[in-house]
Amino acid sequence: MNFLNFLNSKKIRTRLAPSPTGPLHVGTARTALFNYIFARQNNGNFILRIDDTDKERSDKRFEEDILNGLKWLGLEYDKIYRQSEREDIYKNYLKKLLDKKIAFWCYHSKEELAAEKTEQMNKKEAPRHVCNHKNIKSLNHKNKNGIIRLGGSDEKIKFNDLIRGEIEYDASLLGDIAIAKDEKTPLYNFASVIDDEEMKISHVIRGEDHIPNTPKQILIQKALKIQTPFYAHLPLILGPDKSKMSKRHGSISINEYKRMGYLAQALLNFIILLGWNPGNDKEFFEKEEMLELFSLQKIQKGGAVFNIEKLNWFNREYIKKMSMGKLSQHTMEYISSEWKAQINKDKKLWYKILELEKPRLNVLSEIKERVDFFFEKPQLSRSLLIHTFSNTSQHLDKTEKILSSIDRHSFGAENIKKALWDYAEEKGRGNVLWPFRAALTGKAKSPDPFSVAEILGKKETLKRIQHAKEIIT
Ligand code: GLU
Numbered sequence: 001m002n003f004l005n006f007l008n009s010k011k012i013r014t015r016l017a018p019s020p021t022g023p024l025h026v027g028t029a030r031t032a033l034f035n036y037i038f039a040r041q042n043n044g045n046f047i048l049r050i051d052d053t054d055k056e057r058s059d060k061r062f063e064e065d066i067l068n069g070l071k072w073l074g075l076e077y078d079k080i081y082r083q084s085e086r087e088d089i090y091k092n093y094l095k096k097l098l099d100k101k102i103a104f105w106c107y108h109s110k111e112e113l114a115a116e117k118t119e120q121m122n123k124k125e126a127p128r129h130v131c132n133h134k135n136i137k138s139l140n141h142k143n144k145n146g147i148i149r150l151g152g153s154d155e156k157i158k159f160n161d162l163i164r165g166e167i168e169y170d171a172s173l174l175g176d177i178a179i180a181k182d183e184k185t186p187l188y189n190f191a192s193v194i195d196d197e198e199m200k201i202s203h204v205i206r207g208e209d210h211i212p213n214t215p216k217q218i219l220i221q222k223a224l225k226i227q228t229p230f231y232a233h234l235p236l237i238l239g240p241d242k243s244k245m246s247k248r249h250g251s252i253s254i255n256e257y258k259r260m261g262y263l264a265q266a267l268l269n270f271i272i273l274l275g276w277n278p279g280n281d282k283e284f285f286e287k288e289e290m291l292e293l294f295s296l297q298k299i300q301k302g303g304a305v306f307n308i309e310k311l312n313w314f315n316r317e318y319i320k321k322m323s324m325g326k327l328s329q330h331t332m333e334y335i336s337s338e339w340k341a342q343i344n345k346d347k348k349l350w351y352k353i354l355e356l357e358k359p360r361l362n363v364l365s366e367i368k369e370r371v372d373f374f375f376e377k378p379q380l381s382r383s384l385l386i387h388t389f390s391n392t393s394q395h396l397d398k399t400e401k402i403l404s405s406i407d408r409h410s411f412g413a414e415n416i417k418k419a420l421w422d423y424a425e426e427k428g429r430g431n432v433l434w435p436f437r438a439a440l441t442g443k444a445k446s447p448d449p450f451s452v453a454e455i456l457g458k459k460e461t462l463k464r465i466q467h468a469k470e471i472i473t
Contacts, residue, residue, distance in 0.1 A: 012044030012202050016070075016077070017192065019051040020062035023253035024069035026306065027207060027237050027245065030271045034234065035205045036075045037272075037294045047199055048077040052084045053191050069254035073264050074287065081199065083191050090186040093194050093224060094148060094179070102223050103179060106131045107146040128152075128175025148180040150223055157215040162203075162232035163299045169215035177216050189213055193220040196229055205232045205296070232296055235275045238303040245306050261334065261364025263322075266315040275304035284317070312362045319361050327354055331367045339375045349374075352455050356447040370446075374455060378442025378464070380471050385435050387444075391427070392435045393472045398423060399436050400465045403458070411458040413450040420450075439468035 014035035018028050039046035048070070052058035070077070097103035108116075108131065117127040134151055153171040161167050179190035186194070192213075196204060211233050221228050239249030257267055269285055277300075278293045285293065319327065328350055332340065343350045353371050361367065372378075386392045402419050403411075424432040437449035440456060453461040 010202055011200070012039055012042035013047060013200050014039045014044065014203050014205055015047040015049050015196070015199060015201050017049045017051045017195075017206070018066050019054065019057070020059055020066060021054065021057040022062055023065040023255060025253055026271060026274070028066070029069065029073060029075075029254050029267070030237070030274050031206055031234060032070060032075045033073070033268060033271055033290075034276075034294070034296070034299075035203075036077075037290055038203060038205060038296060039078075040291055041294070044202070045078040046075075047201070048080045049195055049199070050080070050082045050084075051188065051191070052082055053186060053188065055084070058084070065253065065255055069258075072258055073254065073268055081195070083195065086191075086195070087184050089198060090180070090191055090194055091183050094183055094186065094190070097150065097179075097223060098148065098183075101151075103148050103150050104131070104134045104176075105146040106133050106149045106176065106178075108133070109145075126173040128173060129178075131176045134176065147178050148182070149176040150179050150220060152176045153219060153222075157218050159214060159218060159228065159231055161211075162230055162296050163235075164211075164233060164301055167211065167214070171215065171219060174216060174219070177219060179220065189216045190220055193217045193224070193226070197221070197224070197226045201229050203230045203232060205234065208233045208236050232299070235300055236303045237274055238305050240305060240307060242303065242305065249306060259365070261330075261366065262311070262315050263318045263364075266311065266318040269318070270311045270314050273304075274306065275299050316362055319364070320359060322358075324351055324354060324358075327358060331364050334365050334368050342375055349455070356451050356455075360447075373441045373443065373446070373452075377467075378440070380439065380442050380468055382471055384442070384444065385438050385468055385472055387434055387438070389428075389431045389434050391431060393469060395427060395432045396435050396439065396465055396469050396472070399432065400462060400469070403453070403462060403465070406458065408458045411454060411461075413448075413454040416453050417450040435468065436465070439464050 016028070016032045016035050018024070036046045038044070048067075050063055050066075052063070094103065098105075106129070108129070113129060116129060120127045129149075130152060131149055133146075134149075152175050155171050157169045157171050159167055177189065178187055180186045195201075196217075214231055214233075218228055237245040239245050241249075254267070258264070265287075268287070268290070269283075272285060272290055272294065273283070276294065276298055279298060282293075322330075331354065332343075332350070353374055354367075357367065357370055360370070385396075399420060402423060403416065406415055406419055420432065420436075433449055437446060437452070438444075440446075440449055440452045440461060446452065456464070
C-alpha cells in the first residue's frame with residue numbers, strides 16, 4: 001500500500017513518547033510539535049505516552065514538567081497513557097512469545113556479556129549477543145537472574161523512512177535482542193512496539209537517534225505478527241559548532257524558557273524551523289499557518305542548527321506584535337510588589353513605560369533591569385555621567401535651568417525636546433543629552449531622556465539632575 005492510499009484508508013494516530021527522566025527539552029518539544037501538526041492536519045489523534053518503565057530513572061516531577069511544557073506550548077493531546085500502568089498488557093505479549101519459544105531466558109551475567117562485547121569490538125565486529133541458552137530446556141529461571149531475549153534472525157530488515165528513504169539493516173548483526181528484564185518489566189523496544197500496536201499508532205515520528213532501534217522494533221513486530229507503522233526520523237538538533245545540542249550550547253528546558261519570558265508562539269515558530277522550512281523564505285507562522293503549510297516530506301535529512309540569536313529575534317518580533325494589555329499582564333509577573341503598588345496608584349504609568357520598552361525587549365524577564373530607574377533612584381557614578389564628554393557639569397546646569405522654565409503641566413517629551421534642542425545642537429548633542437539621560441536612568445543604555453523625563457515628571461527629573469551635579473562636583 002502506498003502512502004497516499006494509506007492516508008485515505010486508515011486513521012492517522014501519532015504519539016509523543018517521552019521518558020520522564022528529565023525535563024521537556026527543545027528536541028522533544030519539536031517531536032511533539034511535528035506529531036501534533038501531522039495528526040491535526042489529517043484529522044487524526046495525537047497521543048501522549050509517558051515511557052516510565054525505567055522505575056529508577058523516572059520521576060513524577062519530570063512528568064509534570066513535560067505536561068506543563070506541552071500545555072504552555074498549546075500542544076494538546078487527545079489521550080495520555082503511562083507505561084507503568086500497563087504491565088499486564090506487556091506481560092501477556094511476553095508470555096505468548098515465551099510459550100511459543102520465540103523468546104527465551106538468557107542467564108549470562110553482566111560480566112560475561114561485557115567481556116563478549118569487548119572481544120567483538122576488538123575484532124571490529126558489531127557488538128551483539130547470540131545466546132546459547134536459547135535451546136536449553138532444563139534451566140529453571142526462578143533461581144537465576146536472567147533477562148528475556150527474542151531469538152535473532154538472519155534476514156534483511158528494510159523500512160521506508162518517510163524522511164530518509166529506504167533504510168536496510170542486517171538482522172544477524174543485532175543478535176538476540178533483549179526485550180524484558182523479567183515478565184513484569186519490559187524494556188523500551190518491546191514496550192514501545194506493544195504500545196504502538198495497542199494504541200493503533202499509524203506514524204512513529206521521532207528523533208534520528210532512534211533509527212538503530214527501528215530494526216529491533218520491526219523484528220519484535222514480526223515475531224508478534226503485528227503491523228509495522230510508518231516511521232519518520234527527524235534530523236538531529238545541533239549546536240552552533242555542529243555537534244549534538246547539549247547544555248553546553250545553552251540548551252535549557254522549555255519551562256526554563258517560559259520562566260525567562262520567551263513567548264510560546266516565538267518558541268513554536270523557532271522550533272518548527274528546526275529541520276523544516278516551507279520551501280520559500282517565509283519565516284513567521286501563526287499556528288493555523290503551521291497546520292496549513294507543514295509537511296513531513298519537506299523535512300530535511302541533515303542536522304538542524306540551534307541558533308539562540310534567531311530565537312531571540314523571533315521573541316522580540318512577537319513581543320512587538322503583542323497587545324499592550326497582554327504585555328502589561330505578562331510583564332507584571334516579573335516585577336516586585338512595591339512596583340506594583342506604585343503602578344496601582346497611577347494606572348497609566350506601566351503602559352507608558354512599556355510603550356518605551358516594547359520595541360527593545362528580547363525576553364519579558366528583562367523588563368525588571370530595564371525599567372528599575374522609574375521606580376527606584378538610580379545609582380549614579382561620575383564616570384557614567386561624564387563618559388567621554390566634556391563640560392558635563394555646565395551642561396547639566398543649563399539643562400536644569402531650561403527644564404525649570406517649562407510649566408509642570410506641559411512637561412511632555414515633545415516640549416522638553418523642543419526646549420533643549422537648540423542648546424544641544426550648539427554644544428554637541430552627546431555633551432548635553434548623555435549626562436541628562438544618565439542622570440535620569442543611571443544606565444549606559446536606555447530610552448531617550450525626553451520620554452523618560454516625561455514619565456518621571458518635572459519634580460523628579462529636576463531632583464535627579466541636581467543629584468547628578470552633586471556627584472560631579
Ligand atoms: N521514550 C523514548 C524517548 O524518550 C521514546 C522514543 C520513541 O519515540 O519511540 O526517547
